Amino acid sequence: MPSTTINPTRMELTRLKGRLRTAQRGHKLLKDKRDELMKQFMDVVRENREVRRRVEEGLMKAHSSFTVAAALMSPEMLEQSLLYPKQSVELDMTFQNIMSVDVPQYQFRTKSEDPGEIYPYGFAATSGELDDAVAALEQVFKDMLHLAEIEKTSQLLAEEIEKTRRRVNALEYVKIPEMQANIKYITMKLDENERANTIRLMKVKDLILKEALEDRREQDQQALENFG
Amino acid sequence: MYKIAVIGDQDSVLGFKALGLEVHAAENVEQARRALHDLAHDNCAIIYLTEQLAAQMGAEIARYKDSLTPAIILIPGKEGSLGIGMANVKTAVERAVGADIL
Numbered sequence: 001m002p003s004t005t006i007n008p009t010r011m012e013l014t015r016l017k018g019r020l021r022t023a024q025r026g027h028k029l030l031k032d033k034r035d036e037l038m039k040q041f042m043d044v045v046r047e048n049r050e051v052r053r054r055v056e057e058g059l060m061k062a063h064s065s066f067t068v069a070a071a072l073m074s075p076e077m078l079e080q081s082l083l084y085p086k087q088s089v090e091l092d093m094t095f096q097n098i099m100s101v102d103v104p105q106y107q108f109r110t111k112s113e114d115p116g117e118i119y120p121y122g123f124a125a126t127s128g129e130l131d132d133a134v135a136a137l138e139q140v141f142k143d144m145l146h147l148a149e150i151e152k153t154s155q156l157l158a159e160e161i162e163k164t165r166r167r168v169n170a171l172e173y174v175k176i177p178e179m180q181a182n183i184k185y186i187t188m189k190l191d192e193n194e195r196a197n198t199i200r201l202m203k204v205k206d207l208i209l210k211e212a213l214e215d216r217r218e219q220d221q222q223a224l225e226n227f228g
Numbered sequence: 229m230y231k232i233a234v235i236g237d238q239d240s241v242l243g244f245k246a247l248g249l250e251v252h253a254a255e256n257v258e259q260a261r262r263a264l265h266d267l268a269h270d271n272c273a274i275i276y277l278t279e280q281l282a283a284q285m286g287a288e289i290a291r292y293k294d295s296l297t298p299a300i301i302l303i304p305g306k307e308g309s310l311g312i313g314m315a316n317v318k319t320a321v322e323r324a325v326g327a328d329i330l
Contacts, residue, residue, distance in 0.1 A: 041324055048317050056309050063306045066243050079242070088248035091230040093273050093297070104296060106273065108232075110248065120246055134246045141247055144303070145232075148274040152299035154320050159294050161324040 006182055008189035016186065020179045027171040034164045037099050041157045048154045051147045058140030065133035072127040081121035081130065087111060101160045103153040106145055230297070233267045235260050236278030240305040244276075257284045264288055264300075272298050278305035279312045 006012065070078055092107040119134060233250040234241045245251045252267070254260035260281045265288075267275055275298045282289060282302050289300050302313040322328050 038324070045317060045321055049314070052313055052317060056304050056313065059304055060308065062243060063240065063304070066239070067306060070239065082242055082245045085245050085248050087246070089232060091232055091273050093230050095296075102296060104273070104299065133243055137243045138247060144276065144301070145274070148276075148299045148301045151301055151317070152296075154317070155293055156296070158320040158324040165324075165326070 006185065008186045008193075010190065013183065013186045013190070016179055016183050020176065020183065023171055023176050023179060027168065027176065030164055030168045030171065033099055034161065034168055037101070037157060037161045037164060040098055041154065041161055044150060044154045044157060048147075048150045051143055051150055055140055055143045055147050058136065058143060062133050062136035062140060065129050065136055069127050069129035069133050072129060077125065078130070081126050084120055086120045098153075098157065099160070101156055103156055104149060106149050108145055230271055230273035231267075232274045232276075233263075233272050234276045234303075235263050235267075236276075236281060236303075236305055240278050240280075249276075254281060257281060261285060261288055268292060268298050274298060275300050276303050277301070278303060279310040280305040280307060282312055283310060 073081075088111045090109045090111065092109070094105050094107070095102045096105050097103075119131060121130075123131070231250050233252060234244045235252045235254055237255060238253040241251050241253060250267075250272075252260075252263040254263055260277070264275065264277070264285070277285070277289075277300055279302050282300075292298055292300055302316065304310070304313070318328055
């Protein structure tokens with residue numbers, strides 16, 4: 001359906017044809033981008049589910065040990081034991097570019113290399129369950145970090161895919177058909193003008209011929225009368 | 229240098245302190261909200277949030293969903309998993325593909 005504001009001129013036609021070419025190329029590129037993003041996304045999301053399941057299981061285990069420890073120790077004692085951590089972690093973040101989407105990658109460093117440093121308390125006054133709980137947390141922590149990375153990646157990819165999908169659809173179902181219809185409209189209009197022009201010329205030619213013929217006949221008549 | 233923080237109720241997050249993470253105990257949603265905003269503006273790359281609190285903080289989480297930092301990751305609290313974390317993975321698939329195909 002051609003829009004009402006369109007000018008049926010040759011210049012407009014050339015401009016529209018150029019735009020259509022660009023739109024078609026853009027559409028193809030965006031479609032490729034969407035397909036590749038989707039491929040990456042499916043891998044990421046599958047891993048995401050796997051890691052999340054692992055983390056949730058690990059954390060539940062840690063929580064249950066922790067609950068037992070909390071039952072065996074007084075709350076004040078428990079809080080005191082964990083109040084001043086010996087270990088601390090530092091996080092470095094770099095970015096990886098997946099099809100123009102920046103996704104984070106984390107590198108973490110613990111301040112101390114000694115694995116025993118995660119226990120900030122003396123063993124005399126605390127329950128053994130607390131050690132288990134902290135050890136379980138430590139174990140699940142690597143997965144938690146991985147989960148953070150991969151879950152953020154999947155969220156960012158999902159956003160980009162959604163955007164790209166919309167663009168592809170807008171081009172495919174709205175922009176390109178609209179331009180094609182406009183081009184067709186202009187071509188028809190120009191052809192129509194061309195035909196109208198030809199017909200007008202033929203008519204004018206007829207008129208002129210007829211006049212010339214009549215003139216000639218009149219002259220012949222005059223000449224006959226004069227002679228005769 | 230970025231920080232890693234944990235927000236949740238006291239009993240769920242206490243253990244993370246031993247690992248050297250920044251722990252913010254929040255007894256109610258209001259406190260958690262404030263902690264989340266403070267951390268987000270304070271160079272925090274990853275925030276672990278318990279599902280029990282996250283259930284009532286949908287708007288806050290959605291706000292940071294599309295930005296690069298912080299990554300808000302839901303973890304089950306001591307009462308167990310509510311399945312919100314898994315549901316979020318599902319939502320991401322639905323958002324990207326248009327249907328849940330997994």
